[in-house]
Amino acid sequence: MPEEGMEDNKEGEERPKWNNKAEYLLTCIGFAVGLGNVWRFPYLCQIYGGGAFLIPYLIALVFQGLPLLYLELAIGQRLRMGSIGVWNSISPYLGGVGVASMLVSFCVSLFYNTIVAWVLWYLFNSFQEPLPWSQCPLNHNNTGYVEECVESTPVNYFWYRQTLNITPNMETSGSLQWWLVVSLATAWSIVYICFVRGIKTIGKAVYFTATFPYLVLTIFLVRALTLPGSSEGLIYLFTPDWEILKNPQVWLDAATQIFFSLSVAFGGLISFSSYNSQKNNCEKDAVLVGVINSATSIYASIPIFAILGFKAHTNYVTCLNGNILALTNEFDISDMNITVENYEQWFDSLNGTHPSRVSDLKLKTCDLQTFLDQSASGTGLAFIVFTEAVISMPGSQVWAVLFFIMLFSLGLSSMFGNLEGILTPLHDLKLVPKWMPNELFTAIICLLLFLMALIFCLGSGNYWLEIFNSYVGSVPFLIIAFFEIIAVAYIYGIGRFSDDLEFMTGHRPNIFWKVCWLVISPLMLFVVLVAYVAVQAQTPPTYAAWNPDYVNFPNTEVLPYPDWVFAICVLLSSVPVISIPLVAIYRLICCMSGRHSKDSLHNNPNPYANEDYVVELLL
Amino acid sequence: MLVWILFLLCQVGAPALAQDLCQRDAPNGYKVRISLKTALGEDAYEWNQSEMFFFQATMAFAMRRHFQMETYNVDNIILCVQTSRVSFWFVVTSPDNTTMLIPKADVEKAVRMSRHRINNAFLLSDRTLEFLGIYPTLAAPVNPDTPPWLIVFGVVIGAVCAGIIALLVSSLLQKRRKEKGMTEDGQDEEDMQVKGVENGINLDGTYNRGFTDDDRFTKL
Numbered sequence: 060m061p062e063e064g065m066e067d068n069k070e071g072e073e074r075p076k077w078n079n080k081a082e083y084l085l086t087c088i089g090f091a092v093g094l095g096n097v098w099r100f101p102y103l104c105q106i107y108g109g110g111a112f113l114i115p116y117l118i119a120l121v122f123q124g125l126p127l128l129y130l131e132l133a134i135g136q137r138l139r140m141g142s143i144g145v146w147n148s149i150s151p152y153l154g155g156v157g158v159a160s161m162l163v164s165f166c167v168s169l170f171y172n173t174i175v176a177w178v179l180w181y182l183f184n185s186f187q188e189p190l191p192w193s194q195c196p197l198n199h200n201n202t203g204y205v206e207e208c209v210e211s212t213p214v215n216y217f218w219y220r221q222t223l224n225i226t227p228n229m230e231t232s233g234s235l236q237w238w239l240v241v242s243l244a245t246a247w248s249i250v251y252i253c254f255v256r257g258i259k260t261i262g263k264a265v266y267f268t269a270t271f272p273y274l275v276l277t278i279f280l281v282r283a284l285t286l287p288g289s290s291e292g293l294i295y296l297f298t299p300d301w302e303i304l305k306n307p308q309v310w311l312d313a314a315t316q317i318f319f320s321l322s323v324a325f326g327g328l329i330s331f332s333s334y335n336s337q338k339n340n341c342e343k344d345a346v347l348v349g350v351i352n353s354a355t356s357i358y359a360s361i362p363i364f365a366i367l368g369f370k371a372h373t374n375y376v377t378c379l380n381g382n383i384l385a386l387t388n389e390f391d392i393s394d395m396n397i398t399v400e401n402y403e404q405w406f407d408s409l410n411g412t413h414p415s416r417v418s419d420l421k422l423k424t425c426d427l428q429t430f431l432d433q434s435a436s437g438t439g440l441a442f443i444v445f446t447e448a449v450i451s452m453p454g455s456q457v458w459a460v461l462f463f464i465m466l467f468s469l470g471l472s473s474m475f476g477n478l479e480g481i482l483t484p485l486h487d488l489k490l491v492p493k494w495m496p497n498e499l500f501t502a503i504i505c506l507l508l509f510l511m512a513l514i515f516c517l518g519s520g521n522y523w524l525e526i527f528n529s530y531v532g533s534v535p536f537l538i539i540a541f542f543e544i545i546a547v548a549y550i551y552g553i554g555r556f557s558d559d560l561e562f563m564t565g566h567r568p569n570i571f572w573k574v575c576w577l578v579i580s581p582l583m584l585f586v587v588l589v590a591y592v593a594v595q596a597q598t599p600p601t602y603a604a605w606n607p608d609y610v611n612f613p614n615t616e617v618l619p620y621p622d623w624v625f626a627i628c629v630l631l632s633s634v635p636v637i638s639i640p641l642v643a644i645y646r647l648i649c650c651m652s653g654r655h656s657k658d659s660l661h662n663n664p665n666p667y668a669n670e671d672y673v674v675e676l677l678l
Numbered sequence: 679m680l681v682w683i684l685f686l687l688c689q690v691g692a693p694a695l696a697q698d699l700c701q702r703d704a705p706n707g708y709k710v711r712i713s714l715k716t717a718l719g720e721d722a723y724e725w726n727q728s729e730m731f732f733f734q735a736t737m738a739f740a741m742r743r744h745f746q747m748e749t750y751n752v753d754n755i756i757l758c759v760q761t762s763r764v765s766f767w768f769v770v771t772s773p774d775n776t777t778m779l780i781p782k783a784d785v786e787k788a789v790r791m792s793r794h795r796i797n798n799a800f801l802l803s804d805r806t807l808e809f810l811g812i813y814p815t816l817a818a819p820v821n822p823d824t825p826p827w828l829i830v831f832g833v834v835i836g837a838v839c840a841g842i843i844a845l846l847v848s849s850l851l852q853k854r855r856k857e858k859g860m861t862e863d864g865q866d867e868e869d870m871q872v873k874g875v876e877n878g879i880n881l882d883g884t885y886n887r888g889f890t891d892d893d894r895f896t897k898l
Contacts, residue, residue, distance in 0.1 A: 183828075255846065498849060
């Protein structure tokens with residue numbers, strides 16, 4: 060276990076520190092609270108029986124999420140290095156875990172910032188009257204509306220055609236969409252400006268990015284509760300269906316949701332806590348961050364579902380009004396005699412007297428439940444469902460701007476952690492040449508990531524993003540977290556770890572933490588990993604393509620992945636984690652082939668340094 | 679006597695003739711549909727004979743406006759098949775010959791020309807005062823020279839670039855100041871080490887210069 064004194068000697072300059080505890084906590088909370096809290100959790104809550112879903116969710120939080128969180132914050136704070144340095148210190152054979160973390164953070168940064176770029180694009184477009192996604196554009200000769208728009212909806216058209224300009228399948232790559240490139244450049248510039256001075260500037264930025272979403276959610280909550288139909292949405296969300304708990308899929312999804320929501324295994328949390336002083340109660344921090352993350356998810360689902368209820372209500376009323384107009388015109392009934400309330404009676408009486416004429420009208424069946432069931436998660440929720448709801452709200456521009464700034468700050472604060480998980484390990488690996496200032500190095504990394512992310516600005520970019528999201532942002536994390544917990548609990552030793560925790564927090568961890576780290580969390584992680592892989596292996600690898608020439612357009616066409624794409628998917632899942640065994644084998648070979656410098660700490664031998672006279676500071 | 683009989687016949691026949699000209703699905707007629715409550719809600723006026731007369735007058739005005747030479751009158755607009763919807767059919771007869779109907783296309787042109795005025799006369803819109811068969815022209819899209827999103831983007835990226843340059847310049851200046859301060863501090867530090875003060879703590883004994891880290895001062 061390297062002593063404290065030697066560590067400070069090793070680094071030429073002092074490790075940066077957080078200005079105050081609040082900045083550190085806000086950064087960790089901002090990293091954990093991301094887009095998934097707003098657009099994944101409410102969806103899961105809805106499809107898995109509302110209030111009943113909270114049970115597996117909270118169980119997963121307590122037994123899996125919090126122990127992992129505490130573990131990462133503790134080792135980062137104690138060893139004061141990024142993910143690679145930390146795992147190298149714990150055991151050289153496990154250095155691969157750090158490398159895997161860094162590679163996965165790299166891949167996630169690529170596509171995550173593209174989503175932020177899409178949010179920026181929508182934000183820029185929200186400053187127009189009327190909103191561009193509220194009506195169809197005219198076609199070439201101004202005789203009618205664009206056909207693709209008429210067949211689907213203006214909101215879908217704006218997303219698939221005017222934003223993504225999506226190709227009908229993955230084989231056609233299309234060209235670079237310049238407006239997306241411009242939005243992506245903006246997103247990366249904003250990330251860079253927050254990273255320019257490392258945690259000094261991040262610490263200032265998080266005062267806004269971590270707190271603003273809560274303000275917007277509260278504003279939306281108050282607004283949404285005054286809209287008609289919001290109560291139906293909320294009842295629909297929270298009505299518990301206890302039967303659903305018997306379905307193992309629910310428990311699996313709860314565990315994976317907690318895991319991905321807390322952003323463990325990115326290496327970012329380790330980096331953030333490494334800038335702390337060692338005497339900091341990381342146990343309280345971990346519990347605070349975990350609880351706030353889950354509370355935010357639950358709090359966010361209330362306005363989201365109130366607004367979705369309002370949208371369902373609006374769609375239902377529009378559907379009914381269409382039918383009412385058709386009946387009124389056909390039977391020349393006085394205007395506004397048929398209303399939403401007495402529609403049923405009128406319909407029954409008219410159907411009784413003139414059934415053939417009524418059936419010729421081809422009236423639509425309007426069912427509120429069907430509209431409520433049209434839920435979505437992910438980009439579909441934000442860019443299609445929510446934007447449609449916003450059009451119907453008075454003062455749409457204000458709500459759209461608020462919503463997209465909220466999504467932007469959620470995404471940006473998560474990007475801080477993603478990028479930190481790349482930069483700090485590179486610094487600790489001493490891959491940065493001495494002459495290069497930090498600002499230049501950060502700029503080079505941001506530029507590299509921007510250029511690589513241009514692939515998501517192609518016509519087929521959205522399909523690629525879905526692939527990255529499903530294959531990189533899932534299984535590798537589970538594997539890395541599993542190795543993390545095994546490494547600390549068994550290889551490093553729970554006894555040594557408890558000593559370190561006592562040094563840092565002032566008391567040894569109680570039996571709950573020990574049991575979790577030793578037994579419960581590794582077991583849960585292993586079960587979740589195996590179950591997740593099993594479920595993924597059973598689902599055929601297909602994707603939903605937006606093809607205007609499809610027979611059932613506007614439904615998306617379900618196509619299988621081409622072979623070369625599927626090979627890339629497998630590579631994306633395995634290459635990051637392959638570094639774990641690779642580094643172990645490499646170290647084994649080095650060790651067996653002979654001793655090379657036994658002390659990796661003394662990288663720069665000082666000709667004046669005589670080892671006999673080195674002062675060892677005892678703790 | 680004969681004149682009187684002829685007069686009586688005209689009184690009876692004219693409306694009958696008018697009835698023949700105007701009927702449901704008349705080839706040269708249009709159906710009009712009015713939705714007062716949808717448009718005006720509480721302020722909706724009642725649709726009665728006076729309003730029908732107003733409609734005839736408005737249509738006559740529209741015909742006059744289009745065919746500038748001809749003097750159309752209220753009598754040239756014949757209405758029929760009224761329902762409580764409110765909907766009715768109308769045909770337009772020529773001012774010179776009351777048995778001759780103006781063809782559908784000409785009526786359509788006249789209506790299109792004065793659509794806005796007709797709508798405003800009744801406080802209605804294209805949607806609530808419908809001429810079935812005459813589709814409203816779609817509103818031309820407002821195409822600003824610079825798309826608004828580009829303006830917002832310009833503002834944001836300008837602010838971000840200015841911020842980046844400001845931060846980089848200030849870090850550069852800070853570093854220069856620190857380097858200047860370091861070369862002065864360096865001498866002090868060595869003196870302090872010789873006196874046996876390191877990190878502000880007085881060490882016992884004499885400091886052995888052989889172990890100073892003076893690599894910093896040798897330019898290799």
